[in-house]
Amino acid sequence: MLNTETGKLALAQQFSAHGRQQEDGVLAIRAIAMPADTNPAGDIFGGWLMSQMDLAAGNMAGRVSQGRSATVAVEAMQFLHPVKVGDEVTLYASLKMVGRTSMRVHVDVWARNRFAKEGQKVTNADFVFVALDEDGNPREIPAT
Numbered sequence: 200m201l202n203t204e205t206g207k208l209a210l211a212q213q214f215s216a217h218g219r220q221q222e223d224g225v226l227a228i229r230a231i232a233m234p235a236d237t238n239p240a241g242d243i244f245g246g247w248l249m250s251q252m253d254l255a256a257g258n259m260a261g262r263v264s265q266g267r268s269a270t271v272a273v274e275a276m277q278f279l280h281p282v283k284v285g286d287e288v289t290l291y292a293s294l295k296m297v298g299r300t301s302m303r304v305h306v307d308v309w310a311r312n313r314f315a316k317e318g319q320k321v322t323n324a325d326f327v328f329v330a331l332d333e334d335g336n337p338r339e340i341p342a343t
């Protein structure tokens with residue numbers, strides 16, 4: 200049965216709004232950290248976070264370059280706080296530079312305990328992608 204108490208309903212709606220946690224960047228991925236993604240200490244494995252970040256940046260690189268691209272460098276990776284099993288993990292991608300064949304995408308990662316109202320930024324890095332032709336060589340990024 201639906202809860203029709205106005206105050207509680209408004210609170211529930213506010214909690215379930217899942218608003219943005221930062222102004223800049225495209226909301227690229229939102230996932231729940233699962234037990235399969237942990238390191239031996241029981242926290243979420245940094246490699247899982249890095250793969251999610253690569254997916255988020257690669258999604259933007261694909262849209263910008265309108266075709267295949269590959270990660271050529273990852274810079275300034277910072278792990279600021281641990282991520283725990285069950286956390287809601289949100290990735291924001293911002294396009295920082297477009298060169299002749301390369302693109303720099305900044306990725307910020309936020310984690311929110313599933314029972315908490317607010318999250319915190321846990322990781323960020325810059326990903327450099329190169330647009331590739333069908334032979335795997337760099338290709339020029341289209342202007343439009």
Ligand SMILES: CC(=O)SCCNC(=O)CCNC(=O)[C@H](O)C(C)(C)COP(=O)(O)OP(=O)(O)OC[C@H]1O[C@@H](n2cnc3c(N)ncnc32)[C@H](O)[C@@H]1OP(=O)(O)O
Nearest residue numbers: 269270271272297298299300301302327329331335336337
């Ligand atoms: C091993 C893996 O599977 S990693 C995951 C997937 N990634 C890959 O497979 C990529 C493997 N790497 C490659 O195939 C090659 O390095 C390529 C094709 C991406 C690039 O080859 P390069 O010979 O370096 O190309 P080139 O020197 O012409 O550089 C291409 C662009 O990348 C930029 N670039 C190359 N290396 C870097 C770097 N380390 N950091 C920042 N930018 C770089 C260049 O400045 C250039 O940018 P611009 O055209 O916008 O001015």
